[in-house]
Amino acid sequence: MNETLVTVVGNVATEPETHVTATGVPVTRFRLATTSRRWDAERGGWTDGATSFFTVRAWRNLAGNVKESIGLGEPLVVQGRLRIREEEKEERRYFTAEIEAVAVGHDLSRGVARFTRGAATPVVVRSGGAESAQPGSPAAPLPTPVA
Known part of the structure; x- marks a missing residue:
């Protein structure tokens, strides 16, 4: 089966929400807004075009990292x-x-951003106001190199 891979640059339009499927797999969902821009020579400035919205779903390890790393309005590059x-x-x-x-x-x-390698931490999911830890199954951190 052929898959269509895309790369979209935009802004986070909704707060990321994480839940765990019936099989125990974490998934984080958010909306991404992207607006085309073009140079308008008549006005001598940039003009915004139409805005497109995408629902983005991140699974497993990526789900936990997305939930902990991004927030409303932040500029992102998403590939999938x-x-x-x-x-x-x-x-x-x-x-x-x-x-x-x-x-x-x-x-x-x-x-600017600073990368922090994630440790094996559980994904926290709110259900009815209570928090419960669910396995996020992230990869174990790499050992620190010895100089």
């Missing part, structure tokens, strides 16, 4: 598999674009 979903509600058809994330990172053209 594009899926177009069709739904019907009240006799109307709707299409949504989803990205199953392979990689997520801050857009360093618009700011």
Whole structure:
């Protein structure tokens, strides 16, 4: 099966939410907004085009790292598999674009970030106001090199 891989640059449009599937796999979901820009020679400035929204889903280790690393409004670069979903509600058809994330990172053209290798920490999921730890199954940290 052919998969459509995309790279999208945009801003986090909703707070990331994490839950655990029935099989115990953590997944973090958020919306990403991307707006095209073009130079308008008549005005002598940049003009915003239409805004597209994507639902981004990150699974397993990436889910926990995304939840701990990103927040509303932050600029991101997301790479993953594009899926177009069709739904019907009240006799109307709707299409949504989803990205199953392979990689997520801050857009360093618009700011700075510092990388911290993650330790094996559980993903915390809120359910009815209570917190419960679920295994996030992140990879063990690499040993510190000895000089």
